[in-house]
Amino acid sequence: LAKTTQPISMDSYEGQEVNITCSHNNIATNDYITWYQQFPSQGPRFIIQGYKTKVTNEVASLFIPADRKSSTLSLPRVSLSDTAVYYCLVGDISTGNTGRRALTFGSGTRLQVQP
Amino acid sequence: GAGVSQSPRYKVAKRGQDVALRCDPISGHVSLFWYQQALGQGPEFLTYFQNEAQLDKSGLPSDRFFAERPEGSVSTLKIQRTQQEDSAVYLCASSLGASPGETQYFGPGTRLLVL
Numbered sequence: 001l002a003k004t005t006q007p008i009s010m011d012s013y014e015g016q017e018v019n020i021t022c023s024h025n026n027i028a029t030n031d032y033i034t035w036y037q038q039f040p041s042q043g044p045r046f047i048i049q050g051y052k053t054k055v056t057n058e059v060a061s062l063f064i065p066a067d068r069k070s071s072t073l074s075l076p077r078v079s080l081s082d083t084a085v086y087y088c089l090v091g092d093i094s095t096g097n098t099g100r101r102a103l104t105f106g107s108g109t110r111l112q113v114q115p
Numbered sequence: 116g117a118g119v120s121q122s123p124r125y126k127v128a129k130r131g132q133d134v135a136l137r138c139d140p141i142s143g144h145v146s147l148f149w150y151q152q153a154l155g156q157g158p159e160f161l162t163y164f165q166n167e168a169q170l171d172k173s174g175l176p177s178d179r180f181f182a183e184r185p186e187g188s189v190s191t192l193k194i195q196r197t198q199q200e201d202s203a204v205y206l207c208a209s210s211l212g213a214s215p216g217e218t219q220y221f222g223p224g225t226r227l228l229v230l
């Protein structure tokens with residue numbers, strides 16, 4: 001399993017753009033990059049997933065450079081409600097994968113948004 | 116529709132007691148996962164069911180931990196002779212199919228405190 005490294009914590013202010021970078025130097029060819037968000041006293045929630053280049057949805061954007069050894073989650077104009085822990089996960093989701101389906105979480109990045 | 120629900124939300128047990136934690140996945144979801152989350156850490160995989168079959172229990176920390184999903188819907192995680200190190204949040208997640216990389220939907224968790 002590819003190991004991921006993220007900053008332990010980040011601080012921001014309302015209205016700012018927040019970029020959280022995750023390093024995954026040993027990412028394999030079939031690995032996808034997925035980000036989950038977890039609020040206190042709740043289970044993690046899927047945010048976004050990508051393989052290469054850029055993916056955007058209504059919540060966030062995910063930037064993946066050509067070498068795929070890192071990825072950056074971008075949250076536009078954060079609000080207080082974006083205060084949460086953000087997890088970067090790397091795993092093989094190819095249909096031929098017969099390995100385990102479980103998600104492997106690291107310690108995540110604790111984002112604190114101030115007013 | 117209804118999400119994943121778990122009960123009880125909080126459980127206090129005396130050391131040595133047996134506990135049973137319940138998970139109601141999203142209706143029709145084939146896959147069900149249990150995770151354990153220690154304070155300040157990311158969730159760690161415990162076990163995985165595909166319908167009623169327990170296909171992966173490699174994450175169960177000891178033989179005191181037992182999980183079942185007899186009819187392929189509701190699941191119960193049982194911990195026998197609880198120890199203080201079992202104190203954690205126990206998360207249940209489900210996904211629609213059995214393909215790797217499918218989005219997992221998490222419940223709010225059961226917070227277990229063993230005294």
